[in-house]
Amino acid sequence: MKTIKFQESSHEDAFFNEVREKVRAYFRQNGYDGxxxxxVWLKGSIYGLASVFLxxxxxxxxxxxxxxxxxxxxWGIASLLFGLNIGHDGAHNALSGHKGLNKLLFYLSFNALGASAYxxxxxxxxxxxxxxxxDGCDADIDDTRVLRLSPNRPIYDFHRYQHLYAPFLYLFYSLVWVFYKDFNILNKKRLANLRNIRHPRSxxxxxxLLKALYLYLALIVPLQYSxxxxxxxxxGFILMHFCLSYAFIFGLIGSHFSDEAHFQSLGANGYLPHSWAIHQLITSVDYHAKSPWANLIFGGFNAHSAHHLFPSVSHIHYPAISRIIEEACHKHNIxxxxxxxxxxxxxxxxxLKKMGVDSRAGERMQMS
Structure with missing residues (x-):
């Protein structure tokens, strides 16, 4: 696989340098460490206790x-909220300066949903x-024929209906993730940009063990005691996963798979069209990014631009960072x-509709 590089651009670099300096100033002025x-700990405790109580x-x-x-x-929704607000920050070491605590809460929250945190x-x-x-470098673009989620993937006749049948498929998202997708990924030696994958035996x-524990706690124990x-x-188990899937999908899938986002292709020289920062920005979609209420629920997934530019920063800071990004974008005409x-x-x-009917849609999704 050829080395992938981002373009160098003084204009684009000036934009990100300004954003980064203003974010640093925000931390200094408010006494935050990122x-x-x-x-965050309060709402995480509430979501976690609600999950246990239910x-x-x-x-x-x-x-x-x-x-x-x-x-x-x-139970499913409370567990999801705990994962979005605590586990995701933990995955990026953004919860705490203690990496062990980050990993513990990340693993606890995601495996409690039945998914493999690792x-x-x-x-x-x-x-x-x-x-x-x-395409080919982002593992979140699933290699599936059922839905065409990238303009660089083959188009089939049935894709013209994907915007109609997708809501039905989305019901099964978490069940497929827990019982198929994880096992499929575990057996792969190659995953998008990752090559010669060797999973630690531990x-x-x-x-x-965690898959077995999830099945035991989610099905066997309720059957024994309820x-x-x-x-x-x-x-109850299936209904929980249906609702969990919809909450996850409709809250998060529009962050990248959207006609407001851009899909980029490698040039012959192995370069992507933009700098790293602009690439992160134009491939992400925000919604209610400056809202503290949306932040309370979605754990910063709604402020995806801020998250991709500052992944190691806790989501609690994303509303403020989103304001900085928006102002800088207007100033630099981005x-x-x-x-x-x-x-x-x-x-x-x-x-979805565009991807299902127009094999050339990807050309319009490029930003030159």
Whole structure:
């Protein structure tokens, strides 16, 4: 694989230098170190305790089955919020200066959802963040024929309907992740830009043990202690994953797979069209980026530009950083859009429709 390089541009470098200096000034003036503040630890504790409380309600039973199933849904959503707000920061060592604590909370939060934290960190931190929206270099662009998510992928006749059938497929997102995708990635020696992958034996052993533990806690224990039938337990588990999938997908997928984002291709010389900073900016989509309420829920995923430019900074600082980015973009005449959640979702489905009917759509998605 050829070495991938970013272009050098004095104009683009001036933009990022200004943003970086203003972010440093923001930290100095407010006495921040870039890590999580008390607010992050507080909401993380609330989400974590809510997850535990709802799981206990599932085990104790005694509720009408419809209310009991709501506890399953709540358990899944609370666990997801803990992962988004605590685990994701931990994956980037942005929670604390103690790397061991970051890893512990990252592994705890993601494996509690049934997903492999180790494998997610591999493809997210070591692949996606380096080359977002670069086909063959970004592991988050799934190698699947069912959905055409990149303008550089082959187009098939059935893709013209993908914007219609995608909502049905999205219901199964977390189930596929937990029971298929992780196993598939574990067996790969090559993943996007990653080559000759050799997983540590300890991580492989932990992978299977944690999968077994998740199945035991999520299915066997409720079946043993709740008093509900196997069918009701299985229905609660599946319903939880359906709602978890939708919450994850519709909150996050518009961050890159959007007609507001750009997909870039390597030139013959191995260079991408822009500098590192501009590449991160134009391949990301923000929504409610300056809202503290959106930050409270989505853990900074809504401020994706700030996250990609400053991944080692806790998401609690992203609303302030997003203001700095927006001002600098206007000053340097660089495109920046901050959508609403509804606009981001619509942009995603417009993108799916374009990818399904026009093999040349990628040409318009390039930014020259």
């Amino acid at each position: 890590y999580a503040t008390r607010a 799981y206990v309600l599932i085990l104790t039973g005694g509720l009408p089955v419809s209310w009991w199933w709501l506890c399953w849904i709540g 494998l997610w960190g591999l493809r997210h931190v070591q692949s996606h963040h380096l080359f977002p929206n670069v 991580e492989v052993v932990a992978f299977f 008093g509900y039938t196997p069918g009701q337990v299985l229905a 495109p920046y859009k901050n959508l609403t959640l509804g606009e981001a979702i619509r942009a995603h489905f417009r993108y």
